[in-house]
Amino acid sequence: MSCTIKFLPDEKEIIVDDKTDLLTAAIKAGVSIYSSCGGAGTCGKCKVVVNTGEVETSVSPFVSAEEKAKGYVLACKSFCKTDLEVFVPESSRVGKAEILMRGEKIFIPAGLPAVKKGKSAFFKTGVAVDIGTTTVVVYLVDLDTGELCARAMYNPQVSFGEDVITRMIFAESEDGNRQLHQSLVDGINELMENCAKEKNVFLNNINVLVAAGNTTMTHTLFGLNPSYIRKIPYLPKMDFLPVSSAKKSGIRINEDGVIKALPSVSAYVGGDIVAGVVACALHKSEDLAIFIDLGTNGEIVFGNKEFLVCCSTSAGPCFEGGGIKWGMRAQSGAIESLTISGDNISFNTISNQKPVGICGAGIISIITELLLNGIIDRSGAFVKNSSKNLKSGEEELEFFITDKISITASDIKNVINSKGAVFSGCDVLVKKMGFEFKQLSQVIIAGGLGNALDIKKSIILGLLPDLPIEKFRFIGNASVTGAKMCLLSQEKFNEAKFIAETMTYIDLSTDNEFMNNYTASLFLPHVNLRLFPTVKNIMEK
Structure with missing residues (x-):
């Protein structure tokens, strides 16, 4: 039996059979709904209200008796029995991404494009993309002047899972992998079209797109199945992805145009982190510094021009709102x-x-x-x-x-686990190389969370090392900044390759020192208050 479902407030309709859950129907209709568990019914984020019609639904602890009386159901566990009108409340909608511009603006000089224009001056525009687990950011870039416009959206893949592991599981089927690829390509195309319209640029006049993203995201962009990344021996299909045809990838620039991805270091340290290192020039620094991407994966790079070591702390989605009741x-x-x-x-x-x-x-x-x-x-x-x-x-x-709106005991536990992972990752990298936090010249913070982060409170919580505030530096979205630099300069693109080849990855999942440090960090700010003398003084007052 087929049913017509109308989704409000988007005013979008779709016809599906009665074996299609409302979450899947919404995705097919182009309606983005939160689903951090990928439709398993374990996160409670995809609540919708059935205004009219009948559904077959499962009992869920995430839907209270009061909500049930008002017509709330979990979209992923509900199926149509008749035609429906479904309202998606604001708390369940994937809203518009806001490009937060706080933080340091990194100067990007115009230079030699990563892909030569050839004899014709026809191709004067390129595209730089940051493919984050949470957001997708597109910059339209004039290859001569560096002038640009930007657009962002929440990664359309969020409807298939809020974290990369959930999406890898979803990609295990051929159809799941295809949906991940197509949703991402559709999102990038939409953002490019919006930029092009604003700047009166024809997409056919664009012949190069440079993308930076974590290893899973770049795999899905190229249509490669990322599910093997989560399985022993945790290896991606490839770290250095070859140049791909835009036409083959489905990216709507010139059909002879190319797609280039910044290389990854490992399964869990991707091209977005390589781009971040390019952006902040850590690989050229005389002084020791640590780079932290405060996102879902919590990647960290430590070093200077002499060496670079990195890790992924698997911080989880709580710093981006996932796994938290409100x-x-x-x-x-x-x-x-x-x-x-x-x-x-x-x-x-x-x-x-x-x-x-x-x-x-x-x-x-x-x-x-x-x-x-x-x-x-x-x-x-x-x-x-x-x-x-x-x-x-x-x-x-x-x-x-x-x-x-509240914060629960479980929320606090989740945050302590995440902050402990990030701090312990920093601590292990620094100590393994024979240094101490006090020897750092800078702590460089990237990511959307970093833009609005209160450094003093983050130190008190035990997320960041107890150092003078002036040592902390915000650089915003370092991934897209690095992608732009590599789009404008072949030299920078070559630097990205060199960084990916020479950076040493430390696998924390098998590191005993990390596990010992992590356990000690599951207090506020830490079991060892000597690591946080400033916080100790505050708490003793």
Whole structure:
């Protein structure tokens, strides 16, 4: 039996059979819905409201009795029995990405294009793309002047899973792999078309696209199955991807144009990190520095012009809102900072909109404030009767920021696990090379979270090393910056290749030192307060 489903507020309709769940139907209709578990029914993010019609659905702990009475169901576990009108609430929508421009602007000189123009001056425009697990950013670049425009969106693959592991599992089937590839290509094409329209550029006049992304993302761009990356011996199909035809890839530039991807270092340190090193010139630095990409994978690079070592900490999606009850990405209405004074709470939201959730920077700010105000102890456990805003929720204690939005005991545990992974990764890399944090000249922070991060609170939490604030440097989206540099200069592209070839990858999953450090880091800020003398002084006051 076939049913017609209309999705609101997008006003999109699709006809599907009764064996197609609402999440899959939404994806086919071009409606993006959160689904961090890839449709397994274990995250509760894909709630929708059935306005009219009947569905067959499963009982879920993520849908309360009150919500059920209002027509809420999990999209991934619901199937049509009749024609439907389905409303996707704001909390379940994949909203528009905001390109946050805070942080240091890196000067990018115009230079020799990575792909020669040939005899004709016909091709004067190129495209640089950052393919993140969470967002996709496209820059349209004038190859002579370096002038550009930019557009961003949340990675359309999010409907198949919020993290790369979930997407690798989804890609195990040929159809799943095809859907991952096609959704990404469609997203890039949409962003390019928007840029081209704004700048009155014909896409047929573009003959080169340079992409930077983690290893899984670049595999899906080229249509390669990434599922083998998660299986022993954890090897990608290739680290250095060959130049690909735009026509073959489905990218709508000149049909004779080419797609180039920055090379990866390993299965879990990709071309986006190589691009970041190019952008901040760590490989040319006289002084020691550490580069941290505060995203889902939590990649870290340590060194200078003499050596570079790297790792991936698998920090998880909580810094980007995943795995948190009221977590969301950094978009309008997300709480990004908070202050507690007694029982009074004040907070700021992105774009000063009504609060609808908490982004990564806000999560860090809230937990630090809870610690400083004695509402949680150093293990992250709530202290009973410590605040009138601390109440029993549906399953556990929750600290309520508004009448509705809260942070739970489980949320705090997830964040402690993630911050412990990042700090321990930094600690292990530095110590393995025989150095100490105090010898660092800089801590370079990249990523969307880094743009809004409160450094002092991040140190108190134990996410970042206890160093003077002036040693921290924000560079924003280093991946797309490096991609632009490699688009404009063949020399920079060659540097990227050299970095990928010479950087040493340390696998933390089999490293005993990391596991010992990680266990010690699961306190706020750490079991060993001698590593955090500034925080120790604050807590003793």
